[in-house]
Amino acid sequence: MVFDPELAEIRFGCGLSPSIAPLASREAMLARLQGPDRAAEQFPIAGTETILASVSDFARLRKLRRTKAGSSEAKQAEKDFKRFRRKHLQQRDLWFRQLLLRHVTTQDSFRERLTLFWADHFTAKGKNRAMQPLAYGYVESAVRPNISSRFEDLLIAAVTNPLMLHYLDQFRSRGENSALNKRQGGRGGLNENLAREVLELHTLGLEGPYDQADVRQLAELFTGLSYRVNKGFLFDEGMAEPGAETVLGRVYGGAEAELESVLQALRDLARHPATADHIAWKLAVHFTKDQPAPELVAALSAAYRDSDGDLAQVYDVLLNHELSWEPELGNVKPPFDYMASACRGLGVDPAHLTGWKPKQMRQNFIAPLRLMGQAWQSPVGPDGWEEADAAWITPQGLSARLRWAMAAPRRLVEALPDPTDFAGHCLGSRANPRVMFVASAAETRAEAIGLVLSSPAFQRR
Numbered sequence: 528m529v530f531d532p533e534l535a536e537i538r539f540g541c542g543l544s545p546s547i548a549p550l551a552s553r554e555a556m557l558a559r560l561q562g563p564d565r566a567a568e569q570f571p572i573a574g575t576e577t578i579l580a581s582v583s584d585f586a587r588l589r590k591l592r593r594t595k596a597g598s599s600e601a602k603q604a605e606k607d608f609k610r611f612r613r614k615h616l617q618q619r620d621l622w623f624r625q626l627l628l629r630h631v632t633t634q635d636s637f638r639e640r641l642t643l644f645w646a647d648h649f650t651a652k653g654k655n656r657a658m659q660p661l662a663y664g665y666v667e668s669a670v671r672p673n674i675s676s677r678f679e680d681l682l683i684a685a686v687t688n689p690l691m692l693h694y695l696d697q698f699r700s701r702g703e704n705s706a707l708n709k710r711q712g713g714r715g716g717l718n719e720n721l722a723r724e725v726l727e728l729h730t731l732g733l734e735g736p737y738d739q740a741d742v743r744q745l746a747e748l749f750t751g752l753s754y755r756v757n758k759g760f761l762f763d764e765g766m767a768e769p770g771a772e773t774v775l776g777r778v779y780g781g782a783e784a785e786l787e788s789v790l791q792a793l794r795d796l797a798r799h800p801a802t803a804d805h806i807a808w809k810l811a812v813h814f815t816k817d818q819p820a821p822e823l824v825a826a827l828s829a830a831y832r833d834s835d836g837d838l839a840q841v842y843d844v845l846l847n848h849e850l851s852w853e854p855e856l857g858n859v860k861p862p863f864d865y866m867a868s869a870c871r872g873l874g875v876d877p878a879h880l881t882g883w884k885p886k887q888m889r890q891n892f893i894a895p896l897r898l899m900g901q902a903w904q905s906p907v908g909p910d911g912w913e914e915a916d917a918a919w920i921t922p923q924g925l926s927a928r929l930r931w932a933m934a935a936p937r938r939l940v941e942a943l944p945d946p947t948d949f950a951g952h953c954l955g956s957r958a959n960p961r962v963m964f965v966a967s968a969a970e971t972r973a974e975a976i977g978l979v980l981s982s983p984a985f986q987r988r
Contacts, residue, residue, distance in 0.1 A: 528852065531854075533549060541640065560637065574664045588611050589657075644809075649691070651909075696721075736801055751764060769783070815851060860987065898924075929977070932978075961982075
């Protein structure tokens with residue numbers, strides 16, 4: 528099987544670039560995952576701990592505004608809070624820019640794609656203004672460092688991150704017989720959200736071998752998983768349900784609640800054969816097509832089981848399986864991937880975007896993303912974004928893509944490239960005659976670039 532560097536960059540990476548040569552082999556793609564994360568070093572994004580400190584300041588200033596109401600200091604407290612809130616929320620737009628520039632400039636684009644894939648698999652978001660920026664820190668701290676580790680390490684990092692505990696209301700969950708519940712007269716209650724999503728979305732899958740009793744028992748085992756804004760993750764024994772719990776026929780815990788029992792349950796779920804099948808299916812869908820070849824799914828699942836969920840070995844099989852390299856481009860790029868690959872194809876200068884203010888990032892990227900159907904960091908539910916092409920091929924979504932493709936390039940680069948050259952270097956050998964004709968026959972250079980970006984050849988991978 529001959530390695531196709533252009534297809535590798537389109538299907539498994541961030542798209543072709545006029546200035547960055549595709550990697551020359553599968554081995555190089557895999558080796559980069561084990562090496563330093565150059566893109567993150569060049570375009571840093573704050574982690575969970577740093578953003579939680581900002582959330583703490585947000586809460587402190589909001590409380591101060593409330594306590595100073597009606598006093599001579601009320602006006603200044605209000606001003607301080609609003610100024611900080613604006614800066615706190617604008618930081619999201621600046622981190623979006625950093626993320627975009629990673630995709631535009633990286634020589635390790637398989638890492639960027641895997642990070643997006645796993646961030647979506649473990650979807651979590653802030654449910655109030657103070658917590659919304661934490662979505663970036665969550666990915667930076669819990670997801671990105673673990674994309675080539677064992678799946679159980681990634682699972683534990685995601686499930687115990689403060690954003691996940693906040694998003695699925697786990698930090699409010701307490702056992703019926705917990706010390707805190709007894710002390711407060713039974714005012715609290717058990718929350719099954721995290722337990723259900725861990726079983727249904729993160730590990731075994733919707734059709735997995737579990738029932739409501741497993742959900743309930745796992746939810747009781749999870750009591751105690753919590754966080755504090757000023758401390759981060761913690762296991763609160765006072766909220767934990769005492770006694771043993773049985774999940775999928777295995778008994779965890781005992782008289783004294785402990786974090787290790789929770790972690791062992793997560794490790795066991797990560798190593799379950801149903802989890803291997805679920806992860807294999809999702810990877811095959813994401814990197815090939817909506818209905819992937821059963822042989823590819825089976826090979827990925829076998830690699831997962833044989834390695835106890837070593838993701839690096841699963842990726843090795845993915846990149847070395849002939850069914851991963853079918854020449855026809857099978858998947859529609861989701862909106863962010865579409866925009867990022869367009870910027871990469873245009874050779875956008877990082878220095879140019881670095882000078883943009885938050886408002887410009889919102890107007891040129893974040894607002895159009897919403898129109899294309901991907902409200903950034905705000906998926907409807909914990910199952911994340913749709914993989915099916917039909918989710919993105921809608922009249923409104925296609926219209927938004929076309930409008931963006933016609934207008935954005937002129938703002939992204941100082942001088943638009945020659946359209947035929949552009950088509951050639953952003954599509955490579957997949958610049959078919961129809962695309963080349965459009966690139967040469969359009970009335971203006973801007974129109975030609977826009978039509979190339981709007982073509983099915985560019986919008987698929």
